[in-house]
Amino acid sequence: MNISILSIFPGVFTDFLAVSMIGKAVEDGILTVNLINIRDYAHDKHKTTDDYPYGGGPGMIMKPEPLYEAIQDVRRDREIPVIYFTPQGRLLHQSIINAYSESTELILLCGHYKEIDQRIRDLLITDEISIGDYVLSGGELPAMIFVDAVTRLLPGVLNDLESALSDSHQTGLLGCPHYTRPPEFMGIKVPDVLLSGNHEKIASWRRQKALEITRKNRPDLLKDE
Ligand code: ADE
Numbered sequence: 001m002n003i004s005i006l007s008i009f010p011g012v013f014t015d016f017l018a019v020s021m022i023g024k025a026v027e028d029g030i031l032t033v034n035l036i037n038i039r040d041y042a043h044d045k046h047k048t049t050d051d052y053p054y055g056g057g058p059g060m061i062m063k064p065e066p067l068y069e070a071i072q073d074v075r076r077d078r079e080i081p082v083i084y085f086t087p088q089g090r091l092l093h094q095s096i097i098n099a100y101s102e103s104t105e106l107i108l109l110c111g112h113y114k115e116i117d118q119r120i121r122d123l124l125i126t127d128e129i130s131i132g133d134y135v136l137s138g139g140e141l142p143a144m145i146f147v148d149a150v151t152r153l154l155p156g157v158l159n160d161l162e163s164a165l166s167d168s169h170q171t172g173l174l175g176c177p178h179y180t181r182p183p184e185f186m187g188i189k190v191p192d193v194l195l196s197g198n199h200e201k202i203a204s205w206r207r208q209k210a211l212e213i214t215r216k217n218r219p220d221l222l223k224d225e
Pocket of ligand 1: 085086087127130131132133134135136137138139142
């Protein structure tokens with residue numbers, strides 16, 4: 001998968017793309033990331049990318065020209081999804097990640113200041129995504145969250161795809177508790193069923209625990225059950 005990320009702070013992605021699962025995906029050529037500095041498309045010598053809003057009010061607006069040129073430079077008339085991260089977008093969910101993990105190419109736009117000029121949305125943006133009902137200073141963290149969640153679904157990234165498919169939210173429920181060695185820690189024993197070797201019983205215990213945790217922490221997910 002090839003992802004182009006447009007930002008006025010592309011440097012914040014460097015470590016993120018170099019370590020752990022993402023670093024390995026990049027090293028293995030499964031993920032290629034093209035970092036684009038929107039300032040490189042600014043027209044004046046101060047590299048201005050924002051301006052005052054028409055109609056007045058607080059906050060600055062990202063100017064349309066640098067955004068338009070930066071996106072078009074990547075798209076070159078091809079039909080590539082252009083995702084803009086904004087608190088006004090649809091709420092990110094695992095199902096959205098699953099769908100985008102099938103793409104070969106994506107463009108991610110990280111906003112800053114109050115908003116981007118509406119005409120960029122009208123002309124070029126194909127999807128708007130929010131990572132939650134709170135406001136961040138920019139779209140870089142949402143873009144990292146998106147890239148992380150998509151990358152772990154790409155073939156060859158996780159050793160165990162089955163593990164990804166049993167994650168919280170893939171099954172419609174939150175995940176169950178997990179244990180590793182030692183069998184007893186600070187007086188707390190690993191539940192006997194997990195040591196029993198009985199796969200049917202283990203699966204049923206995990207589902208029961210997943211239901212309990214979902215009921216406690218996210219009862220909204222059980223509304224349709
Ligand atoms: N930019 C600022 N806040 C955001 C949010 N909650 N989700 C996505 N992009 C954002």
